[in-house]
Amino acid sequence: QILFEMMRNQALNQSSVLAEYLASEFKQVGSIPFHDVRQANFIVLQGTTMPSALVEVAYLSNKSDVEQIKKESVKLKVAKAVASGVVSYLLDNPPESMEKRPIRLAVHTVARGETLSGIAKRYRCSIDEIKTLNKIGNTSLIRPGQKLTVYAKTDR
Structure with a gap:
């Protein structure tokens, strides 16, 4: 139990770092306003021992967001932002199991x-x-x- 809690705390810290990488990329999308990074105890993120983040891209209650997210170009920008954020995070924070290859x-x-x-x-x-x-x-x-x-x- 103690070991699991230690791993979970480390994952929680790394999740915050991952979220900042994602936020940095989302701020550049421009089509949909970026709000901020928040922490919450979501069930889908509980119990994990790996860095994780839940990304909320747009609000369906916001007509402007809905119009933007319908556009293929915006969807592509959002997808690239997620991919770029994750890749940047992994390059700067490689998992211990990842071999360093020249x-x-x-x-x-x-x-x-x-x-x-x-x-x-x-x-x-x-x-x-x-x-x-x-x-x-x-x-x-x-x-x-x-x-x-x-x-x-x-x-x-």
Whole structure:
């Protein structure tokens, strides 16, 4: 019981940190006003021993929020904010079980039929990392023979 309480308290502290990362991203969305981070004893968050946060995106009682959340562009911004907040949190606060793997750069020559998601999976990096390294804009268009710089996470 004592060990569980210690783990739960640590998770609660880390949950506050995670919530701040999410809040930082949500403040940048702009389409839907960000209010603040709050703590409450929600049943869905009780008993967990891992960092967790409940994200309230919009209020259905607010007509402006409802109109905004109907827009695909806003939904995408919200989804990206959640993903970015979680990824940033994990990069800065890796779980103890996550191995530290050195990262090196590699050059990949695109073969016919390859996609950015397939290349990202192969090199264990993100599509956004590939796009950033290669100055690829919003498009995911790549062509056979194109040389892409990628982060190649190694096992050693």
